[in-house]
Amino acid sequence: MWLSPSLLLMIISIVTSICLVISSPSLFISWIGLELNTLAFLPLLLSKKSKLASEASIKYFLTQTLASVLILVGGLWFLAPWGGLATLTLLLGLSIKLGAAPFHSWVLSIAEASGWVPLFALLTIQKINPLLMLWMFCHLSMPFFYVVVLSSLIMGGLAGLTQTSVRSILTFSSINHVGWLMTALSFSLSVGAYYFLIYLTTLLCSILIFHMFNVSHINQLPLLSFKPSNQMLLFFALLSLGGLPPFLGFLPKWMILQLTVSYSLLLVGGVMISMSLVVLFFYLRLMFSAFMMGGVNLTTLSSDPLPFPVYFVALFSITGGGLSMIYFL
């Protein structure tokens, strides 16, 4: 399906838009990259061909267009003597683009309606362009930026507690990670890029496993005939995503926490640590339901081994951190 000419064109367009934003000398060219990214992603959302996917694509288009208008207006206001208001408007538009709290409600409805591959792209690839633009204008001393970071951390953690759909859980976890990403970018681009790459790897592993076994709901896990090795793989992948040592996901969080302490941003650091516990709790609950009826085989499904690329990604996302920690110690 992904080799169809039209979808291949859209994927190339998304990659082009990222290159455009990276290399653009001006805000206007970056805005063009954002627009290209939005328009090229819509056919990927519609690849599922259901009425919910159509609804999701319309919602995605409308919210992203609104955000683009705000970004453009903010950019134009830089030419006028309204520098503070311009930055605020620009940050507002970029926060909506990212799906950061309190502008996150559109992400959930789109995540529920999309397939696993578009969901992965929505939670990772589609964040690259707004994050690159955010890097230029963000600093934790700005009140609005501070509010968005704290809201994302808190909302992503607490709202995920009541979710039973696996897609919703991953979406709220992503909103929590957006808070971490924005904090990382406020320190430096390399820290942000490092966090993003590790988040992408750890999320890819979890999503690949959920996609292989077609798990959409928390109650499907106990009744699915997982091989114990695959169950452990999913468990470790989720723990890595949650940032538990010694997995790979812990390393960037440790780095950002160290930076927040050294810059005396103790409130942000405290909220990060406490919300990490909450996020880890709902990952553990997901896996607890899988282990709860261990040994009970009600079906004869899903006993085939996973494809090799999944094992490769899982190996890197789970153990990469352990090897790196040995290097630092």
Place this chain on the structure above:
Amino acid sequence: MYRFIANKLLVPSTCVRGLDFPGVFVPSTSFHEYRKSGYVDKTQKKTSTRESIRNGLKELKQEIKNWTAEVKDGVMMDPIMAMPLPGEVDAQWFFNQNTNFDDWVVTADSDHNEGHSTCSFGVSPVGKGLFSGNLSTQLVKDGKVKNAGYCNIKSIRPLKSFKRDSFHDWSAYTHLVLRVRGDGRSYMINLGSAGYFDINWNDQFHFALYTRGGPHWQVSKIPFSKFFMTSKGRVQDHQQAVPLNRITSFGITAADKINGPFRLEIDYVGLERDPTHTEISAYEQYKTPYFYAGY
């Protein structure tokens, strides 16, 4: 000429029925200006703005209580405890003497002078729910109605606090279970899945329920994968699975084109999870290969 424009280019349903609404005619058959397609609720009284504000303030205290209860429920509810086990039926609606039948909307074609069928929904002599009435396919002589003869019951849409629209979340289940005692006639089970935009407001999923004539009760276990999708009553070419996390209503329609009385007793409507059922949609879609015209 005017009839051609009215019947072919303008919104057909509103023009043909001559319904009274101050709408702007848009030359499109996919634009739905009103949720109920122009059918007015005659029992609803018109209230002034001041009276509406006064009524709203009276309800404010209760709505705040409802919101508090929702927040508490969200924090304290453990999804694992609410997990359905295979073989267990989670009843959504029980029908007995304590049921509030005002939560069900009962309609027939005679309500808007489009037919002569009548129906009611109440308690049966044995203390269960009873949907009964008389179907008549006799047309009303107004020159507009071409088909007649339906009776319907429908659940009201679930609401959150502050009158926000909500959905039934049935994504944990695979089957709809009904314990009914029919009269040998066939009924249509309807699952409403109204979308956010107007083009999806009238999307529903249907399944034909064939009943035995009694006296024994029947337990019908219907997989959600067997429901077929319609929009405004027209079966869609492109079928898909029921969006179980966005169900807006459950209904039963009696419209089998047979004149005469009908009687359907309902004990409960429930849901069941069967882990061996992996079918998503029973209706095969014809997909063209790449580089062919079409999809």
